[in-house]
Amino acid sequence: MKKTDFSKHDLSPAKGKVMSQNNSLGYVLRFQGILWLSVIILMVVFVLSLVVGQYRVPLEETFRIMFSKIFTINRTWDNIQQAVIMDLRLPRTVAAVIIGAALSLSGATYQSIFKNPMVSPDLLGVSSGACVGAASAILLNGSSILIQISAFAGGLIAVAITLMIPRLIRNESTTVLVLSGIVISSLMSSIMSIIKFVADTDTQLAEITYWMMGSFAMTTFESMLPVLPTILIPMAVILMMRYRLNVLSLGDNEAKSLGINLRTTRGMFILCSTLITASSVCLSGTIGWVGLVIPHTARMVIGSDNKRMLPIAMIFGGVFMLFIDILCRTITAAELRLGILTGVIGAPFFIFILFKQRRQVQ
Amino acid sequence: MKRFRKGISLIIVFILIVAIVSGCTKDNPGTTEPVQETNPEPVERTVTVTDMSGDTVTINGEVKKIINLWPAGTSSFFVMGAGDLIAGLAVNSPATMNSWTQLFYPECVNIPALGSTTPTIENLIKLEPDLVIIHPSTAKDGFAQKIREVGIPAININFSNYETMIQAYTILGEVLGGEYQGKLNLWSSAVETKLAKVRSLTDGIQEADRPVVYYIAGQTDSLTTTMAANSIISDWVESAGGVYAPRLMDLAASAEVTPEAVFKVNPDVIICAGVYQQIEKNAVETTEGWKDLKAATTGRIYTNPYACFNWDRFGLESQLQINYALMCIQPEIASANGITKKTMINEIIDFYKKYTDFELSTTQAEYMLNGLRPDGTAEFPVK
Structure with missing residues (x-):
């Protein structure tokens, strides 16, 4: 059987049309321009994230501290400045870029698989499952590592149950899968309510609530390391196979006619996106809106071709998350939670996107 | 058959009307028998206090059983040697009482745990308390009033600093009276x-x-x-x-x-x-x-x-x-x-x-x- 080279196909997941014009020189140049501009913006915001904070560290000292790890530089800074840059700002800055990119990629992947622009990474119950896992660990007075492991396990278990339901009822259509995700998410929300109800109101309830809102406050390189492989490897897999997303978004019959093993391909994307989301959630707590808003923004800027849209969405996600994190730790002395600002900024922004795309949205 | 249905419908309507009317009608003091006639013994002690929500609450008789729904106030009872007064707490398990509390009042682990700051009124009635101390967060949602409606006095003694603590303990002292009032008054003056x-x-x-x-x-x-x-x-x-x-x-x-x-x-x-x-x-x-x-x-x-x-x-x-x-x-x-x-x-x-x-x-x-x-x-x- 002749195998089709899908990488040569450039398809629009939104409209299901081959977008041959996407290979035009103008489009490629536009993509390159946007890509490099995004990378430059990401770098600028990255540096800004290291420089901006409540504790003042001059820009020059910030660079000196950073480069002192690589080069021999005369020490002109104090221990607190070093700790602020290396132990507080750098880990959370790196985490913000990775998690922002991861959630955006995961969201864009889900949207393409399910051919639904309203889908976010927690469609199959991964976030609500992770919340139940983390809350259970908090209820048992578990350590931060146990909370992380429980969140990860909870997310995976929830998705596993969601995937099992269509098999049990012998209808493996996308609609049944989405409905299963909604059912499991609701079930997990109810379990969360039970956990909150029995939690100690003075300590555990507050901790559960804070965790659910997401934060990079406790992120360290040590806490990131165990999670990184389950974020970066699936991200790499999705990026390498992203042309297949275009085929999947055409619809089941079209994808089958192009020789795609629908079940395996979709399963692989679901597995990768779930691993990414579960790992992100276990590192930072649940962060809403990123996986929904950022892919839309990227699509608005570069179009629906996943080959080009996904890298742009990842960079946008990193910039957005960095920007949110800077606000969270600088607006007040209190550490604001990411979920608060992603909602406050994400919701009006999403309305703006809908307004801009009002003619395309039917 | 049609007449039979009509009859059944009339009976149901009648029952509903009776139920609604009896449910809506307030007790008429004039028609109920005076308490003195059924219980000729004189009331030992009647205290009327204004709690920290501004509600005036009257407590008849000595307070011997208290349900405390405000965790921040629980320790006070053990510290003033009034652990025996506690008939229920808003905790999930009293076994979690810390070791100092268990040292001062070992029985603390046997206190009924109500598991919530808003237990059901029926659960409260079952425990037959003389007083319920509500959680301040429920002070404005009518929870205290609901408890009072079933004949159980309920008070709010919220505090957030030394000044409000003195106010709260003065109210609690008035409610408890005797030895405990003495201790609470002594405490207030010592703090001042x-x-x-x-x-x-x-x-x-x-x-x-x-x-x-x-x-x-x-x-x-x-x-x-x-x-x-x-x-x-x-x-x-x-x-x-x-x-x-x-x-x-x-x-x-x-x-x-x-x-x-x-x-x-x-x-x-x-x-x-x-x-x-x-x-x-x-x-x-x-x-x-x-x-x-x-x-x-x-x-x-x-x-x-x-x-x-x-x-x-x-x-x-x-x-x-x-x-x-x-x-x-x-x-x-x-x-x-x-x-x-x-x-x-x-x-x-x-x-x-x-x-x-x-x-x-x-x-x-x-x-x-x-x-x-x-x-x-x-x-x-x-x-």
Whole structure:
């Protein structure tokens, strides 16, 4: 059987049309321009994230501290400045870029698989499952590592149950899968309510609530390391196979006619996106809106071709998350939670996107 | 058949009307039999108090069974030796009562756990309390009124600083009467005296000379969870001649602050409270950035004693915090006025003898002062 080279196909997941014009020189140049501009913006915001904070560290000292790890530089800074840059700002800055990119990629992947622009990474119950896992660990007075492991396990278990339901009822259509995700998410929300109800109101309830809102406050390189492989490897897999997303978004019959093993391909994307989301959630707590808003923004800027849209969405996600994190730790002395600002900024922004795309949205 | 259905319908309508009318009609005092006729014995004691929601509540008879739905107020009963009065608590399990509470009142583990600050009214009725102390968060949603409607007096004695604590304990004293009222009145006057003395000792200190005090709440192992600028913490910190760090941060509510906000104020004194206090103290001393703060380099990181509840928070034991705070924040002034570790140990022993009727050994009092359990171990030890 002749195998089709899908990488040569450039398809629009939104409209299901081959977008041959996407290979035009103008489009490629536009993509390159946007890509490099995004990378430059990401770098600028990255540096800004290291420089901006409540504790003042001059820009020059910030660079000196950073480069002192690589080069021999005369020490002109104090221990607190070093700790602020290396132990507080750098880990959370790196985490913000990775998690922002991861959630955006995961969201864009889900949207393409399910051919639904309203889908976010927690469609199959991964976030609500992770919340139940983390809350259970908090209820048992578990350590931060146990909370992380429980969140990860909870997310995976929830998705596993969601995937099992269509098999049990012998209808493996996308609609049944989405409905299963909604059912499991609701079930997990109810379990969360039970956990909150029995939690100690003075300590555990507050901790559960804070965790659910997401934060990079406790992120360290040590806490990131165990999670990184389950974020970066699936991200790499999705990026390498992203042309297949275009085929999947055409619809089941079209994808089958192009020789795609629908079940395996979709399963692989679901597995990768779930691993990414579960790992992100276990590192930072649940962060809403990123996986929904950022892919839309990227699509608005570069179009629906996943080959080009996904890298742009990842960079946008990193910039957005960095920007949110800077606000969270600088607006007040209190550490604001990411979920608060992603909602406050994400919701009006999403309305703006809908307004801009009002003619395309039917 | 049609007539039969009609008849059934009429009966149902009649029953419904009777049920609605009887449900809506208020009891007519004139038609009910006077209480005196069924219970000729005279009422022993009737107290009418205005609680902290402004509700006037009348309590007939001696209060022997109390359901306390406000966790912050629970310790007060054990400290004043009134553990036997507690008939129910808003906890999930009384087995979680800390070791000091179990030492003072071993029966505390058998108190019925209601599992919520808003248990069902039926559950409350079943326990037949003479009084319910509601959680302040439910004060405005009519929960107290619902309890009162079934004939159980319910009061709100919310407190957030020493002043409101004195008000609350005065109300509770009036309700309980007798020995407990005496103890609560004694407590109020002791707090007023101690606060006045400490404030007079620190009044003259210039703002610039006052040490900045950062407080770690210690309910979790987080170093950044602290209490609001206007709280009981600011009450004892400022009375003892310190500047409460959250005031410099404009922290309106208790929250998790950023480490950078703490580094910016660079506190002179750090007080580690709560069950995680030993872990927190160790973390401040060893964590990059934190270990370079003024408080750490000058060795002014203190744990904070607790027993039935945290001294630094609410309850009768907060009386002991006044001198302890002075000892940590203004050690020279404290020492010059006879407040030392040794006198604190004596103060602890006297306090529990007076209020709890429990004779602590010097070793136990020393453990308490060092933020440890009665056996000298930490609630959450440093690993």
